[in-house]
Amino acid sequence: MSAEQGRSFTSIAGSSLALEEALKKGAGSLLGAALSVGLVLSPSVAPVSAATENAVEKSAAQTAQGVDLSQRITEKADLLKEILQDINAGYVDPVDIDKLTETAFNAMLNSLDPFTEFENAQASKEMRVQVGGKYAGVGMAVAKIPTIGTRDPSLRVVNSQQGYAFDKGVRVGDRLVKIDGKDVADLDTRDANDLLDGKPGTSVKIQLMRDGWSLPKDFVLTREEVVLPEVPLAMMVNLEKRVGYVALSGFSQFSAGEVAGALMQLQNDGPLSSLILDLRGNPGGLLGSAVDVANLFVPKGTPIVSTKGRVVMPQVAGAPTVASKEFDQTYYAEYNPLVPRSTRIVVLVNGDTASAAEIVSGALQDHDRAVVVGEKTFGKGLVQQIQRLSQPGTQIKLTIAKYYTPSGRCIQSKTYKEAGSGRYGTVEEKMSEEQRKAFRTDGGRLVRSAGGIEPDLVIKSKPKGMLERDLLEKNAFFQWASEWEKFHALEGEQMSKAGNIAMVTDEMYDGFVRFVKDNFPLAIGPFDPALDRLKEALQELGYSEANPDVDVLKAHMAQLTEQEFAKNKDALKRNLQAALNERFLPAAYKYASSLQGDEQLRAAINLATSYDQYTAFVKPPGASTVSPSLSLEPEE
Secondary structure, three states: OHHHHHHHHHHHHHHHHHHHHHHHHHHHOOOOOOOOOOOOOOOOOOOOOOOHHHHHHHHHHHHOOOOOHHHHHHHHHHHHHHHHHHHHHHHOOOHHHHHHHHHHHHHHOOOOOOEEEEEEEHHHHHHHHHHHHHEOOEEEEEEEEOOOOOOEEEEEEEEEEEOOOHHHOOOOOEEEEEOOOOOOOOOHHHHHHHHHHHOOOEEEEEEEEEOOOOOOEEEEEEEEEEOOOOOOOEEEEEEOOEEEEEEOOOEOOOOOHHHHHHHHHHOOOOOEEEEEEEEEOOEOOOHHHHHHHHHHOOOOEEEEEEEEOEOOOOOOOOOOOOOOOOOOEEEEEEOOOOOOOOOEEEEEEOOOOOOHHHHHHHHHHHOOOOEEEEEEOOOOOOEEEEEOOOOOOOOOEEEEEEHHHHOOOOOOOOEEEEEEEEEEEEEEEOOHHHHHEEEEEEOEEEEEEEEEEEEEEEEEOOOOOOOHHHHHOHHHHHHHHHHHHHHHHHHHHHHHHHOOOOOOOOHHHHHHHHHHHHHHHHHOOOOHHHHHHHHHHHOHHHHOHHHHHHHHHHHHHHHHHHHHHHHOOOHHOOOOOHHHHHHHHOOHHHHHHHOOOHHHHHEEEEHOOOOOHHOOOOOOOOOOOOOHOOOOOOOO
């Protein structure tokens, strides 16, 4: 055996152990999906009859029933090890065993649901940052972005965090040239960001080139523990009427503390008459964080969420599962609320509000503590738990339970089943109207399960037009901001220090239109690629005489797209403004600017400041209500 083969077999053995662990954690019956990845029968193999196949399957099933589950798992893991060894020894080309086994693991786990997955060391690190809310670095991130006039994309700053790199002068859009004297042109995004991160207290020297500078500049940044803010903005939206606003973008271990700090600041001069809690675009996070955030608004002892699952999984790799113990638990508010009952609360949600954010909005809705405004939420009512594996850095994220709001409803909007027909992953099915059950809030209002959190007041956001989506996809606004900065770098930095960036004028917009036409021809006709393919197909099929008709349609579509520049001018100007704000303003300023012209926020403020409108949904304390006992039992 060669040294290379020896290393591969070591990796195979490790992969086999990892699989055995994963199977012991609940995925054993789905190994077939993992084992059949990329396998094709040789033509020399005789076909097996359907009767023989059925007999073999029946015999295997009967045998399996009498074999201890642990033994079966070991056998399956050994089988995968044997397959990997055969592939490594005999496949026509060299194979990456780590990549191959990760494909097998994820094919197996993804056949359960889209949220159950294997995570390698890099993915595990990213997950820890997400739920931990902090990392060791300099407070900036870069990504490969195409640049006008060059063939290859370059590493550009896409995030410069206030309190860290932003305060040192690093701006979004800056091109990263060197890290510690090393040219980064050939580095990919992940490697570049890994070099920026490191042990707190150490320093890193970077060289940046900004559009509008004649020469690059050096920056020395000290690495430290960077806390990722979950409250991008907290402010008074109506000082006279004492209306506060808090946006929450995620649920890490620091979220409840950040929200509490924001609420205390807003209530420095006395209680708020109303509060807008903005959960739009919040993808969720930690269950415990959701409970703590909801606790800020409801009385001590109030139920917030319940979970129900099959078994309690062990936290230590290799430890046995707790057999037959239901994952049934109800989480209650443990402290008195920070916001008094007299404060009217409106929660803003949309289709990207999910998971932990739905726990909070559902709890406040069920207890009639808030009116929910916006659009129906995502509908993720599943709870995941991280299970660490014995190989350093690896883990699986496993769905272990469903959660239920205080009224007893599960808001999971989809079911998942194996894709079948030789495909991998899952097929999702939306819950039918017949599957949606009725429940009651504390005040007797009707709410329903299996479809996300439905707003009490529906306010639809204006959908993006075809041209706007196309320009966003092509990074046209970002690229235009780079072009603008070439001639206004000093002006932009001066406005940055003043905290007030130039507003996009009609003249600037006209310049943007010319910029797009000169540099993004496909944006003028987003259907052009499809129409070109149609012409090719007509040519191949012998209908080339129809091509002039396609050209006429192509010209007409270009005219319609041209008209979109005028039709969607306001929306496109907002994107331009956001691109400039991104370059020069701290995060809170950028977020506040993005709320200008926000129809959902305007509706929320109008509702919160109108006693009559608000109490049409939620009765004030002491008013007659329907008994909470009308709430149904949690659905299975």
